Amino acid sequence: MYTKFVQVIINNNSKSTDSLYTYGVPNKFLDDIMVGKRVKITFSKTKNTMDALVVGIISKTDVPIDKIKPILDIIDEVVIVKPELIKLATWIRERYICKHSDVIRLMVPSQIKYEHDKENKIKNEKIIYLIDKLKPIDNYNLKNASKQIKAIEYLKTVDSIPLKDFTSNTDINSSTINTLIKKSIIGVEEKLYLDDDTKDYNLSINTLNKEQKKSYDEIIDSEDIAYLLHGITGSGKTEVYINLINYYKKLGKQSIMLVPEISLTNQIVDRFEKSFGKRIAVFHSKLTAKQRYIQWYKVLNNEVDVIIGARSALFAPIKNLGIIIVDEEHEESYKSSTSPKYDAVETAIKRAYIAKCKIVLGSATPSLKTYNMVNNGHIKLLEMKNRANHANLPDIKIIDMKQEIENGNDTIISRELYRSIKRTLKSNEQVILFVNRRGYSNFISCKKCGYVVK
Incomplete structure (x- = not known):
């Protein structure tokens, strides 16, 4: 029935499903199936579809053929998890004792998750532009549509503009733009993200010493x-x-x-x-x-x-x-x-x-x-x-606070530090005191010998 089988990790966080599962590959998917692509499957007795990541392709299996379900579709056109990352995922699971799904979650963004017959839709940015910038406004026959005329006048001054920027820069809402799109006056294209062409990069690599x-x-x-x-x-x-x-x-x-x-x-x-x-x-x-x-x-x-x-x-x-x-x-x-x-x-x-x-x-x-x-x-x-x-290294001094105590200084600041702070403030400069302490555990120690009471 099948000439190829895939081993998959299903997109489910349950510990009971933390295993590799074998599915059959119908003939129509043989040319496109690859390790690192996701496929649509049904799991157990449920009819809802979910996604699973292909981590292996085999030609033989010990699983009884009547127990093997077919994959329903291939979700990705290209490999989204490289074979080296799949090897890394296997190592992480064994090394840190976690589930397959926990590791794959690090590698596959939540925005492309597919489960329960629903695929997460990523909202693209809409870019609008005037189809014919040379056409006179009078030729559009929009005498009683002041908002539409205003939109055309604005778009004549730019090559294209994101729709959200257009609506924020003008008092024209998106419904007006949609009307002009239906009339084939304004064109629209969608992009996942907008290129940041505003920065002027003067690229340079410093020479090493x-x-x-x-x-x-x-x-x-x-x-x-x-x-x-x-x-x-x-x-x-x-x-x-x-x-x-x-x-x-x-x-x-x-x-x-x-x-x-x-x-x-x-x-x-x-x-x-x-x-x-x-x-x-x-x-x-x-x-x-x-x-x-x-x-x-x-x-x-x-x-x-x-x-x-x-x-x-x-x-x-x-x-x-x-x-x-x-x-x-x-x-x-x-x-x-x-x-x-x-x-x-x-x-x-x-x-x-x-x-x-x-x-x-x-x-x-x-x-x-x-x-x-x-x-x-x-x-x-x-x-x-x-x-x-x-560049010169900073001058670092280590002060023995036991010596300070023996000399009559029972404060938490040494005489050397006190003089340095005073001198710095006198020069209208600032001081940073870094207290290298983490946590909340206190202790009592003897000022003379340093013994810590336990």
Whole structure:
């Protein structure tokens, strides 16, 4: 009856359905079925259709043929989850003990979910334009339609305009525009998103100094996959990242730049836009579902060279991955606190090995876990010990508060700090006091010997 079968992960969060299911492929779908596409199916005894992701195609199965249902349709025209991501999903499920559906949810945006015979519709942006701009207004025969005449006069001054911008800039509502569309006076086209052509990009890549170039060359020329770039604050790690990304861009490859959520600011994005223009996708938790889908869609269609973001950027549907960079790899925010509870740094390393691409972990204060991997030979250490452009390091003093107490100072501020604050305020400058304390657990200690009462 069937010459091919597919193994699928169904779009259902129930633990009882957390398994691979086998479906038959009717002859009419044989040419189009591929791993990484979604298919429509019915599950169990229900007649409602739902979507399932194809993760395997086989020619034989041990499942009795009378128990096998056919797939009803192929939802996607192109592969939306690459085979390397399916391998990664399997690894995440086994490594972090979670459900298939939890992992696939990281890779497939909610905006294209299909279940219960309903497909989520993504609202496109409508762009309107005047079909014949040279035609005189008198020839339209709209004597008693002042709003329609006003709309035509406005559209004569522009090539095209988003409908929402038109209605906000004028006192003309969308019903007037719809009437003109029906009369074939105004044309309309729909786009998923509007191109941002307003920015003037003067692209530039900074030249690396000797120390930066040494790390860059080692990453490019070495056969190793994983690297720890241990560079002091201000050593110019970001410039090394940008040059690495630019190298792989020239090879036609895309790059992932992971940053902690707290570091994902407009400043970071602006810096990368100066080097790569608008061919950047940004993923973070503040995006709406549609915005997240648009970024995902741009990556899928190879419209970007760089994917910048927090943990979720790691699962972007990249076709040809060149390098993964994890900035501030020591940050705890790389560990997910919701299901699936995965470590993004560890997962990034695994994706690099699956994709056979380079991965660079950058930090001024690497985690002990990463340093242990360096000592065990799993990661290659690269160091940058000097500040870029020969900038001076700040003068750091460590004050022994036990010595302060012995000298009669029983406050929480040392004499040295007090004098520095006083001197700074006298100069009309500001002071930041950073209290490195997390949590709410207090303790009592002896001021003389430092003994902590338990």
